[in-house]
Amino acid sequence: SQQGEEDPQALSIQEGENATMNCSYKTSINNLQWYRQNSGRGLVHLILIRSNEREKHSGRLRVTLDTSKKSSSLLITASRAADTASYFCATDVSYSSASKIIFGSGTRLSIRP
């Protein structure tokens, strides 16, 4: 089952434009993370935002978190061809003595030259 759902499922923009992806989740979280995956390879961690944070920046990335709406957004500014990839939000789900990180279904981003 998916905890997070990304929107849109696919996004195609021109190089240099900004890309915005959204993520909604179902249960309370301690933090939310965004990961990137190039063409069937391993995922790479991009940024983590904790539940008591509202906004975080890292280079060309800007993440927002609205815990009241159970949603997050990832903004990539000044997109480049190399940003073409799938982007996943991930939330931690605690149960018994363990926690697990659950991924959404992803947004496939294509940057047109």
Add this chain to the structure above:
Amino acid sequence: ETGVTQSPTHLIKTRGQQVTLRCSSQSGHNTVSWYQQALGQGPQFIFQYYREEENGRGNFPPRFSGLQFPNYSSELNVNALELDDSALYLCASSPAGTDFSPLHFGNGTRLTVT
């Protein structure tokens, strides 16, 4: 530091067979999580190992099992393979058992069941 490595990179098996996938965690990481990713989908959590014990499990049947060794490397075993087991299997390590550190992924093993 050495990253997460997985072997083999690709594997073809026949329905009903058994398979073992291997993962070496990143140096200094004692927690390993396994994920299954079907084509076009997000990774699905299989289970997590911490200090050689299973520390959480997703919605996968018992024919999916695992091990973690004293050096924190790990194996994923799948018995009685089914066609739907065809997927990219991802291993991820992190430096602690229950805090919420980012995961460091290997490049996966692509399993095809025919």
